[in-house]
Amino acid sequence: MSARDVAELVVQVGRIAHGSGYTDGLTPAQWSALRYLSRANRFSRTVSAFAEFNATTRGTASQTVKGLVARGYLSRTRSRHDGRSSSLEVTDNARTMLARDPWEAIVRAASALPAGARGQLATGLQRLLGHLVQGRSRRPFGVCTSCAHLEAEPCVGEGEPHFECTYFDELLEETELAQICANFEPGKNSAMKCAFSGQA
Ligand code: SF4
Structure with a gap:
């Protein structure tokens, strides 16, 4: 398969994902914000982090968030880590919406793949994303x-x-380890092995 074929497949999946985003009265950008903010850690639940994650401008992200706050899907509190910005929290109403997220169809399609194929696909896409981000x-x-x-x-x-x-310079709960972070730094990490195997 050529690199162009791969690019076309990635774009097709993206198109389907984007097209399925006009449900329950929300836009694809609003769904994206709810998904991101429900998975982001406490340091990353801000408009600027969402703007960066969603590859959009701060102004556009701010409008997206404003619409969700007005509809009761997000609430704002003063950020403990940056007094100038607000921290965003998804509300219970938003969690109810997320339970019928249209992306679940893509999750189900991914779960239908054998574990090995899924792992290879994930590795390939991560590398592809790494090149694009760079x-x-x-x-x-x-x-x-x-x-x-x-x-x-x-x-x-x-x-x-x-x-x-x-x-x-903060302690983390074990439940926070799988949350998305805007300050993530890829690199060697022996902490998990160290913590759970007793090896330095
Ligand atoms: S360890 Fe890394 S990913 Fe986790 S909160 Fe700190 S900077 Fe973010």
Whole structure:
């Protein structure tokens, strides 16, 4: 298969995903904001982080968010990490909407693939995305479990492991490790292995 064929397939999947976004009175951008904000960590639930994630301008992202706040799908609180910006939280109404997210059809299609094929596809798409992000000087988003800033204690010895983000200098709950972060730094991370195997 040629590189152009691969590009065409990626675009076709994107078209289907985009086209399915006009449901329940929301736009694809609003669905994207709800999805992002329901998965983003506490440092990344801001308009600017969403703008960067969605490859749009801050002004456009701000309008998207404003519409969702007005409809009761998002609430704003003062950000603990940056006093000048607001932190956005998805409301219970939004979570009810997300339970019937039109993207679930794509999730089901992905689950129908054998695990090996799914892994290969994910690796290939991640690399493709890495090239695209690099070319546009955009930061990649990712999760703590593969971030260079994650540290775990104790590496050896007794006791429950605890996790720390050395970028924000904050302790992290285990439930936060799989949330999307705007400050993700791809790199060597031995914290997970260290925490759960007792090896330094
Ligand atoms: S460890 Fe990395 S991904 Fe996790 S909160 Fe810190 S900067 Fe973000």
